[in-house]
Amino acid sequence: MAIRVIVRLTPAKPKAGEEFRLQAVAQHPNEPGTRRDERGNLIPAKYINLVEVYFEGEKVAEARPGPSTSANPLYGFKFKAEKPGTFTVKLKDTGGDTGEGTVKLELA
Amino acid sequence: MGKGWQVGLMFLLLGIGLAQGEVDPREEAKRQRELLLQTAGILPTELIVAQGEELFNRKGPSGRTMAECDFGLGKGVLEGAAARLPRYFLDTGKVEDLDSRILTCMTRVQGFKPEQIRRSEVVAIAFYIASKSTGHKIQVRLLFPQERELYALGEKLFYARTGQRDVGCATCHVTYVGRRAGVLRYADVLGKDKSWTNWPAYRYSNDQTWTMQDRIRACYGNIGHPQPNLYSLPILALQLFMAYNNNGAVVEEWPAFVR
Numbered sequence: 001m002a003i004r005v006i007v008r009l010t011p012a013k014p015k016a017g018e019e020f021r022l023q024a025v026a027q028h029p030n031e032p033g034t035r036r037d038e039r040g041n042l043i044p045a046k047y048i049n050l051v052e053v054y055f056e057g058e059k060v061a062e063a064r065p066g067p068s069t070s071a072n073p074l075y076g077f078k079f080k081a082e083k084p085g086t087f088t089v090k091l092k093d094t095g096g097d098t099g100e101g102t103v104k105l106e107l108a
Numbered sequence: 109m110g111k112g113w114q115v116g117l118m119f120l121l122l123g124i125g126l127a128q129g130e131v132d133p134r135e136e137a138k139r140q141r142e143l144l145l146q147t148a149g150i151l152p153t154e155l156i157v158a159q160g161e162e163l164f165n166r167k168g169p170s171g172r173t174m175a176e177c178d179f180g181l182g183k184g185v186l187e188g189a190a191a192r193l194p195r196y197f198l199d200t201g202k203v204e205d206l207d208s209r210i211l212t213c214m215t216r217v218q219g220f221k222p223e224q225i226r227r228s229e230v231v232a233i234a235f236y237i238a239s240k241s242t243g244h245k246i247q248v249r250l251l252f253p254q255e256r257e258l259y260a261l262g263e264k265l266f267y268a269r270t271g272q273r274d275v276g277c278a279t280c281h282v283t284y285v286g287r288r289a290g291v292l293r294y295a296d297v298l299g300k301d302k303s304w305t306n307w308p309a310y311r312y313s314n315d316q317t318w319t320m321q322d323r324i325r326a327c328y329g330n331i332g333h334p335q336p337n338l339y340s341l342p343i344l345a346l347q348l349f350m351a352y353n354n355n356g357a358v359v360e361e362w363p364a365f366v367r
Binding site: 021 | 147148149150152154155158159162315
C-alpha cells in the first residue's frame with residue numbers, strides 16, 4: 001500500500017537566496033515493534049526508515065529515521081532557494097511500502 | 109521590604125492563575141491550529157481529506173466510483189451537499205445523513221458487502237465530502253412526512269430524561285449551558301454555538317477523527333446510557349433535529365479542528 005504524503009513549502013513562494021522549509025507529512029502508524037495489542041502480542045515493527053528529497057531528479061537530502069518516530073510524522077528540511085523546480089519526497093518503510101509526494105518551488 | 113515582595117509575588121501568581129483560567133477553549137483550539145500550521149504547514153485533517161478523496165475515486169466491486177452516487181444534489185455533486193444533509197432520499201425511502209448516505213453508496217452503487225466497510229474509511233470519505241461544504245449555509249428542510257416524523261422523534265429524544273442518572277441531551281445543552289464538568293463549557297447546541305457546524309472534526313487533544321455520529325454516541329456514554337449503534341435511528345433523529353435548529357448557520361470550516 002502506498003504511503004500518503006503531503007508536501008508544502010514555507011514560505012510558499014520564497015525569494016531567490018531566501019531560506020525556506022520543505023515539510024512533508026506522511027500518513028503512517030510508525031509501529032516501533034515494542035507495542036502490544038489487546039491480546040498482549042507484540043505488534044510487528046513497521047516504520048518509515050528512509051526519507052529522500054529529490055530536486056529535479058537529483059537527490060538533495062536524505063534522512064534515516066528510527067523506530068521512535070510518532071505516527072503520521074512530519075519531516076522538515078531547510079533549503080536555500082536558487083532556481084525554480086520540483087521537489088519530490090520519497091518515503092520507504094521497513095515493510096517495503098513506498099510513498100511519494102511532490103511540490104513545485106516557484107520564486108517570488 | 110521582604111514582606112512587600114512576597115505579597116507582590118502572591119498577586120502576580122494569582123494574576124497568572126486567573127489569566128490562565130480565562131482562556132476560552134475555542135480560542136485555544138484556534139491557537140493550536142495556527143501553531144500546527146506554523147510548524148508543520150499541514151493540518152492532520154488535510155491528510156484525512158486526501159485519504160477520503162482517494163477512497164471516493166476508488167472503484168468498488170461493481171467497477172463504479174462514488175461519483176456515481178447522489179448525495180442530494182445530483183450524481184457526483186458535492187459542493188454544498190453535506191450542508192443540506194440529513195434529508196429524505198427517494199431511492200432508499202429513508203432519511204439519511206452523510207455517514208449513512210456514504211454507507212448506502214458503498215453498498216448499493218459500489219457493490220461492497222456491509223461487512224467489508226470499515227468505519228475509518230467512512231469517516232475519511234465524510235471528511236472529504238464535508239470539506240466541499242466549507243463556507244456554505246446549513247439548509248435542512250422538513251419537506252417529506254418521513255423527515256417531519258424523524259424530526260419529532262429527535263425532539264423527543266433531545267428533551268427526554270432517561271437512564272439511572274435521569275438526564276438527557278437537554279440537561280447539559282439547554283439547562284446547564286455555560287457550566288461545565290470537564291474543560292469545555294456545555295455548548296448551546298440549539299442556539300449560539302451552532303454545534304451542528306462543529307462536526308465532522310479532528311480533535312487535537314486525543315488525535316481522533318469524529319463525525320457527529322461519534323459525538324452523539326460519546327454524549328450518551330458520558331451520561332451513563334447505552335450508546336446507540338452507528339447509523340441507527342436515534343442518532344439520525346437527533347442529527348436531523350440539531351441540523352434543522354442550526355439552519356442558516358455558516359460552516360466555518362469542515363472538517364473542523366476542535367479540542
